Amino acid sequence: MFSGLSVSIFYVVESNRYAEQLYEDLLYYYNKNVRPVKNASESIKVKFGASLIRIIDVDEVNQVLTTNLWLEMQWFDYKLSWDPARWGGIRKLHIPSDQIWIPDILLYNNADGEPHITILSDALVYHNGLIVWKPPSIYKSFCPINIEYFPYDSQSCTLKFGGWSYNGFLLDVRQLPSAGSPIINREDESGKEYQYLEKGMDLSGFYQ
Known part of the structure; x- marks a missing residue:
């Protein structure tokens, strides 16, 4: 029993030691302000998706929708890759x-002056350089709301995300497919019930 326990402790200590050394090795010369591409003219592909956690508020007077979203971004960073065997x-x-470098994707039609992601959670880095980042965030976005037929009205609100510092040639944003029911029921914090439909992303907008 004691032998097995000592082996387990040794394994954990060894794993932590490798993880600490790997972390230091990857970031020692790393510059998070530079896009992770080998050629400056090369584009970096970023898969982007968003899931609605809840509707916090619908302000009909000021035409503002407040939502809690769970974003997901995936891209490859060749500078953050390693051989697991070593x-x-x-x-x-x-x-x-x-x-590390992260895409500066923000909400274009924001309504409160804070279009950026507000919570910087950890990124999951895989040995092949794949980065998976899932930050939660609260957004206020402009939404044209017509309550003429309330309570039988149907509203269409669009959240427009995109890169800020780089044009479409350098930051290639692609849709990350989302699973789940196409029509989802949600309640806001005041108890009002909403049904929403995830329509996916419109990639027709391209900025140079």
Whole structure:
């Protein structure tokens, strides 16, 4: 029993040691302000998706929709890749998102002056360079609301996300498919019930 316990402790200590060394090795010369591409003219593909956690508020007077969203972004960073065989079999690593390059995707039609992601959660980094980042965030967006036929009205609100610092040639945003029912019921914090339909992303807008 004690032998098995000591082996388990040794394994955990070894894994932590490899993880600490790998973390330091990956970030020692890393510059988070530079796009992770080998050629400056090369575009970086970012898969982007958003899931609605809840509707916080619908302000009919000011035409503002407040939502709690769970975003997801995926991209490859060749500078954050390694051989698991050389690092104790470690295949993935959690790294704070403020330590690495992340796409500056923000909400264009924001209504409160804070279009950026407000919570910088950890990114999951895989050994092949795949980065998966799922930050939650609260957004206020402009939405034209017509309550002429209330309570039998149907509203269409669009949240427009896109890159800010880079044009479409350097930051190639693609849709990340989302699973689930096409029509979903939600309640806001005041108890009002809503049905919403996830229509996916319109990628027709391209900015140079």
